[in-house]
Amino acid sequence: MNRALRLIRRRLIGAIPVLLIVIVGTFLLLETAPGDAVDAYIVSTGGDAGLIEALRQRWGLDQSPMTRLATYLWSLSHLDLGHSVTFSRPILDVILERLPNTLLLMGSATALSFGLGSALGIVAGAKPGSFRDRFLSIGSLALYAVPGFWLGLVLTVLFSVQLRWFPISGIETIASGKTGLGRALDIGRHLVLPVAALGFIYLALYLRMMRTGMAEAWRQDFVLAAKARGISLRRIVIRHVARNALLPLVTMLGLQSAQMLGGSVVIETVFSVPGLGRLAQEAVASRDTPLLLGIILVSAVLVIAINLIVDILYAFLDPRVGASEATA
Amino acid sequence: MMLDFRISRRGVLAGSAVLLASTALPRIAEAQEPKKGGRLIVAADSEPRNLNPAIVASNGVFFISSKVVEPLAEASFDGKDGLAPRLATSWEGSADGLSVTFKLREGVTWHDGKPFTSADVAFSALQIWKPLQNLGRVVFKDLEAVDTPDEHTAVFKFSKPTPFQLIRNALPPLTAVVPKHLYETGDIAENPANNAPVGTGPFKFAEHKAGEYYRLEKNASYWGKDLPHLDEIVYRVLPDRAAAAGALEAEEIHLAAFSAVPLADLERISKVPGISVISKGYEALTYQLVVEINHRRKELADLKVRQAIAHAIDKEFVVKTVFLGYATPSTGIVPVNDKQFYTTDVPQYAFDVAKANALLDEAGYPRADNGTRFALKLLPAPYFNETKQFGSYLRQALAEIGIDAELVNNDAAAHQKAVYTDHAFDLAVGPPVFRGDPAISTTILVQSGIPDGVPFSNQGGYRNDELDGIIAKAAETLDPDARIALYRDFQEKVAEDLPLINVAEWGFITVARDTVKNVSNNPRWAVSNWADTWVEA
Numbered sequence: 001m002n003r004a005l006r007l008i009r010r011r012l013i014g015a016i017p018v019l020l021i022v023i024v025g026t027f028l029l030l031e032t033a034p035g036d037a038v039d040a041y042i043v044s045t046g047g048d049a050g051l052i053e054a055l056r057q058r059w060g061l062d063q064s065p066m067t068r069l070a071t072y073l074w075s076l077s078h079l080d081l082g083h084s085v086t087f088s089r090p091i092l093d094v095i096l097e098r099l100p101n102t103l104l105l106m107g108s109a110t111a112l113s114f115g116l117g118s119a120l121g122i123v124a125g126a127k128p129g130s131f132r133d134r135f136l137s138i139g140s141l142a143l144y145a146v147p148g149f150w151l152g153l154v155l156t157v158l159f160s161v162q163l164r165w166f167p168i169s170g171i172e173t174i175a176s177g178k179t180g181l182g183r184a185l186d187i188g189r190h191l192v193l194p195v196a197a198l199g200f201i202y203l204a205l206y207l208r209m210m211r212t213g214m215a216e217a218w219r220q221d222f223v224l225a226a227k228a229r230g231i232s233l234r235r236i237v238i239r240h241v242a243r244n245a246l247l248p249l250v251t252m253l254g255l256q257s258a259q260m261l262g263g264s265v266v267i268e269t270v271f272s273v274p275g276l277g278r279l280a281q282e283a284v285a286s287r288d289t290p291l292l293l294g295i296i297l298v299s300a301v302l303v304i305a306i307n308l309i310v311d312i313l314y315a316f317l318d319p320r321v322g323a324s325e326a327t328a
Numbered sequence: 329m330m331l332d333f334r335i336s337r338r339g340v341l342a343g344s345a346v347l348l349a350s351t352a353l354p355r356i357a358e359a360q361e362p363k364k365g366g367r368l369i370v371a372a373d374s375e376p377r378n379l380n381p382a383i384v385a386s387n388g389v390f391f392i393s394s395k396v397v398e399p400l401a402e403a404s405f406d407g408k409d410g411l412a413p414r415l416a417t418s419w420e421g422s423a424d425g426l427s428v429t430f431k432l433r434e435g436v437t438w439h440d441g442k443p444f445t446s447a448d449v450a451f452s453a454l455q456i457w458k459p460l461q462n463l464g465r466v467v468f469k470d471l472e473a474v475d476t477p478d479e480h481t482a483v484f485k486f487s488k489p490t491p492f493q494l495i496r497n498a499l500p501p502l503t504a505v506v507p508k509h510l511y512e513t514g515d516i517a518e519n520p521a522n523n524a525p526v527g528t529g530p531f532k533f534a535e536h537k538a539g540e541y542y543r544l545e546k547n548a549s550y551w552g553k554d555l556p557h558l559d560e561i562v563y564r565v566l567p568d569r570a571a572a573a574g575a576l577e578a579e580e581i582h583l584a585a586f587s588a589v590p591l592a593d594l595e596r597i598s599k600v601p602g603i604s605v606i607s608k609g610y611e612a613l614t615y616q617l618v619v620e621i622n623h624r625r626k627e628l629a630d631l632k633v634r635q636a637i638a639h640a641i642d643k644e645f646v647v648k649t650v651f652l653g654y655a656t657p658s659t660g661i662v663p664v665n666d667k668q669f670y671t672t673d674v675p676q677y678a679f680d681v682a683k684a685n686a687l688l689d690e691a692g693y694p695r696a697d698n699g700t701r702f703a704l705k706l707l708p709a710p711y712f713n714e715t716k717q718f719g720s721y722l723r724q725a726l727a728e729i730g731i732d733a734e735l736v737n738n739d740a741a742a743h744q745k746a747v748y749t750d751h752a753f754d755l756a757v758g759p760p761v762f763r764g765d766p767a768i769s770t771t772i773l774v775q776s777g778i779p780d781g782v783p784f785s786n787q788g789g790y791r792n793d794e795l796d797g798i799i800a801k802a803a804e805t806l807d808p809d810a811r812i813a814l815y816r817d818f819q820e821k822v823a824e825d826l827p828l829i830n831v832a833e834w835g836f837i838t839v840a841r842d843t844v845k846n847v848s849n850n851p852r853w854a855v856s857n858w859a860d861t862w863v864e865a
Contacts (some may be wrong), residue, residue: 035741039749042783043711044376045384045768046462048780087538088523098539153570158428159576168578169571172542174369175561244712257660270570278567286377287741290425 001157004312015304022300022322023293024069028071031065032291037085061083072290082290086282093275093292096321100297101171104187106260110253110259112199114206118249125245128215137211148263151222152161152197152270157195166192169272178182178258194271198298202256208247213245220244247318258303261283264284360845365559368844371572371584374561375538379505380522382456385463386532387613387761391586392563396439396756397506397527398788400430400449401499403612403764403852409496410612410667410764410851415505415528415741416446421492426804428495432480436509436551439532449482450474451508456516457830463768493808497668500612500852530556530859533740540565550859557862569713576839581688582863583840583847585854591652594837602842607654609848610835612764616717616774617646617655619829620689620747620756624789627702628754632691634826637755637789638677639684640729641722647832652718654837657832660769661822663725663762664816666834671816674823693730701730704754707747710740715757722757747755749781751789760784762771762833766815772801774827790827 016083038055060071075082081091116218124133143151160168167173172187217223218241225237230246265277283292337476340376364552372391378384381393401419404412417429436444441486458471468787471488475483480497484495505528508736510521524533530552531544542563546556564581572588574580577600587596598605619637623629656664660674680835693701708719716737723733733755738746746752761784763769776791802814822828839856840847 031455033742034738035743035745037741039744040741041377042781043744044388045378045386047784048462048465048782051460051465052781053461066730088377088518094538132331156574160580161574164578168575168580169566169568170540170564174564175543175560230689270566270571272540272566272568274565276536278539285739285741 002141004315007311007315008308009307011304015301018304019297019300023073024294026293026296027065027069027072027289030284030287033287034282035280035287036061037287037289041085050142050259067158068289072293076297078227079304081294084288084294086288086291088287091291092121094279094291095294095298098274098276098279098281101273102264102268102277103302104191104260105198105264105273105275106257107298108191108195109202110257110260111263112195113202113256114249114253116199117203117206118210118246120203121245122214122237122242124207125211125241128218133211137208140207143200144202144204146196146201148201148266151201152194152267155197156271166190171273173274190273194267195274197270198260200269201263205252205256209241209249209252210245213248214241214277217241218243237270247314250310250314250317254307258299261299334601334644338432339718342548343497347707349774350809360559360864362845362860363865364557364862366557366582366863366865367560368858368861368863369562369564369581370556370564371564371575371581371588372542373569373588374573374587375441375536375542375565378522378791379525379533380506380519381525382452382506383460383517385501385504387586387855390852392542392544393430393504393525393527393533394523394529394855395531395857396529396533396858397504398529399500400503401855402850405611406653406851410498411499414501414857415702416426418678419496419499423806425491425804426486428484428486428490428492430482430484432482433827436528437549439526439547440507440510440527442507442509444528445479446482446505447479448475448508449505451512453482453484453519455511456506457502460516461502463498463763464502466772467494467502469767479800489804489806491767491803491806491808491811493668493811494765494767494803495768496608497619497763498768501763501768502534502666513545515827515860523712524629525604529556529857531857534560535654552859555859556857557860558858561858563838573839576600576603576841579841582844583838585836585838589835589839591654594654594839597839604840604842606838606840606848609838609850609853610842611665611851613852614665614762614833614835615712616658616661616663616762616830617715617756617832618692618760618832619722620753620758620788620830621790621826621828622751622754622756622788623791623827625704625754627693627704627815630691631825632687633693634829635677636684636691636729636842637726637731638686638829639680640725641831642725643678643831644679646721648716650714651719653833655714655832655834657788658833660819661773661821661828661830662766663833665835666762666764668767669812669815669819671819672759673816674820677829681728688729688731695730700732703732703734704756705731705736705752706757707736707738707743707753708757709747709759711744712759714834715759719757722755748783748785748787751780753788756785766818767799767803771802771818775799786827788827792821792825792827795821795825795827848853 038052039060084094087094120136124136156168159165167190172191178186179209226240265281268275268278280295337677376386376389377392379389381389381397398414400416401411402414403410415433417433418431421428423466432446438444446627453474458468463604470486472487472489473485478841495617507526510526511519516833530550532547534543534545544561546559572584594605597603621628627633647655647657662670688701695701709715719735726733747756759775772785774786777794778785798818805811805814845862848861
């Protein structure tokens with residue numbers, strides 16, 4: 001346990017420069033994009049020069065970029081994410097409102113792609129080169145090649161418009177007044193299609209990784225030894241071959257979390273899920289720099305946290321890793 | 329078969345008339361007893377960050393807040409001067425153009441129970457419309473005072489003669505009245521009621537869940553007898569353009585206004601039983617497809633070049649291909665469907681590539697060896713699919729006459745800055761709105777002396793003293809007929825000198841389930857109060 005704590009502490013300290021680079025980089029990137037928050041606002045309202053100037057002053061956009069960056073970093077050092085001009089609300093509130101939806105979507109989709117992907121990977125890898133291996137590998141690749149928004153649209157047309165099994169969009173029934181279990185079931189029903197759309201795309205990754213890992217493991221001496229000892233094929237597949245192939249998948253899980261966050265932007269838009277991805281898109285369109293920085297900060301913390309968990313998991317799965325971390 | 333009708337301009341009108349008749353007639357013929365109660369669910373594609381229609385007079389804001397906050401009068405198909413009374417019951421201008429007297433409706437209360445009086449109108453006009461509102465800053469610029477001799481009379485006093493006709497035309501979009509008692513203390517721009525509006529309308533603002541929905545509730549003490557019919561209106565936020573059509577088909581929403589269902593989907597969805605495609609109800613909200621020209625560019629400052637570009641554009645083709653027939657080719661800066669000011673008596677530029685090429689040769693821009701005369705930058709506005717698609721069309725049309733246009737696609741904020749602030753464009757494609765009177769938001773498209781950064785205004789550096797003179801004169805001409813004559817002159821001069829090129833004009837399309845009744849029954853229906861709308865069980 002002590003080892004895990006040390007790991008956490010080291011990771012957290014190491015994360016600070018990463019976060020700082022991310023913030024400054026994003027700020028500069030958004031600064032070079034033409035137009036500011038006032039331009040984005042005035043497009044939808046119209047207005048004259050006096051109004052434009054007054055708004056720029058009110059929103060602090062008349063100051064130089066460096067002053068604004070310094071102000072932002074200063075308030076950030078007090079753990080204050082600032083105020084969103086788009087929503088006229090504190091940024092932390094806006095983000096915390098959307099975060100659970102994204103976490104739910106991402107978490108379920110990751111569970112789906114990891115769970116189903118590795119299970120099918122075992123099926124395929126149990127007998128590399130067989131018909132079911134070819135079928136699964138090609139099928140999953142085809143899914144991987146499909147753009148997320150298209151898969152989302154096809155699923156809605158089929159399951160919402162034609163069959164009417166699932167709601168077409170949103171995270172829950174509007175103003176339904178449901179609470180407790182009823183509400184949880186309602187949210188679950190709404191999540192089925194977006195989770196499927198997001199999860200199926202990344203399924204191929206886990207499937208193929210599992211399969212490749214297993215194909216390699218079959219050639220190892222210990223498999224031969226296990227066979228020689230007369231252990232049943234089922235036991236060899238699960239205990240010896242699959243388990244050895246599992247490790248790289250866990251690594252992938254950490255790396256994939258960042259990717260998944262990107263994919264959820266598209267899926268959240270197609271399914272009108274009010275999540276972090278869509279919020280980020282709105283923040284860019286309205287040039288709400290502090291809001292975007294807040295989202296990126298929260299996402300970065302999220303990715304760092306997931307990778308930390310993965311590392312701890314890794315140490316648990318493979319004691320050699322933990323030992324080297326502890327002595328390093 | 330419908331599409332065959334829409335090849336000529338007359339054909340377009342006939343085509344849309346058939347379309348209208350096919351959807352409107354059954355509704356009129358039915359004339360059932362309205363059903364009380366129920367929830368209407370409509371699609372919303374954006375979430376305006378300020379919902380106060382007194383400050384932001386834009387259709388995105390009106391779409392939601394017009395049910396909550398009412399103007400003095402609303403547009404009407406059959407009312408006198410095209411108006412129906414709302415918070416004002418009558419209006420009269422003085423002969424000298426220095427005052428307008430409004431009689432206000434009695435027995436009206438705000439949603440918080442306080443009575444509505446002339447003080448609210450005076451406050452809204454002087455503290456909000458004139459100093460803060462995007463359009464009111466123009467129309468009410470000479471408003472000096474609002475006298476309130478009694479609780480139900482408001483007399484607007486102007487420092488300079490102001491045409492009553494203009495004030496009247498501006499009533500529907502510009503005169504949303506907000507409660508003085510909520511706005512008189514503190515900063516108006518930061519007032520919480522801007523995000524949760526309080527008004528006198530048939531519906532009260534109930535809640536907004538960002539990214540999900542807005543909910544409005546019935547105002548049980550509304551002044552309209554037995555109105556509203558509905559218990560609730562819910563605006564479901566559907567940011568994806570493909571989502572609205574699917575949600576309509578899945579019966580998750582009842583109605584999608586403002587062409588939330590893309591034009592390309594209309595033919596298919598019109599065949600779905602129980603769903604109608606309605607092009608009526610946007611007559612007072614005409615959007616214009618315009619080629620904005622930067623006159624600072626030497627070649628474009630030459631009238632012959634502008635004429636050549638006008639001749640190079642096949643408006644019929646644009647209407648047929650880009651708008652799939654749901655538009656009308658423009659003849660000039662005032663749209664064809666305007667009843668007061670429109671004139672056909674202006675120079676026309678027929679589609680004629682040979683003539684366009686000849687004009688460019690005459691202007692002294694011969695084709696170089698690679699077939700190109702000169703190159704320029706073309707910035708289509710990103711706000712509508714149609715503006716972007718027309719940008720691609722225009723690039724090809726210009727190539728035909730030896731002008732090499734480089735397409736620059738920006739998002740909304742970047743486009744605003746590039747075109748209206750930095751003037752970093754040669755040609756741009758814009759969608760300005762005609763709002764019932766040229767003085768509201770049309771003359772600024774060509775008028776000189778407008779500061780940098782104002783969207784949908786002359787940012788092309790165009791200056792024509794004669795045109796500026798007509799605009800100034802019309803602004804102080806009181807006699808309606810004389811004013812109309814001036815604006816006809818204005819249309820002619822614009823068509824002659826081409827400070828910009830009007831290509832097409834369009835209203836939007838509403839797609840609704842047939843269970844929704846009283847749809848599109850006024851010329852600003854999508855942004856009116858929906859008090860008489862109801863949903864069949």
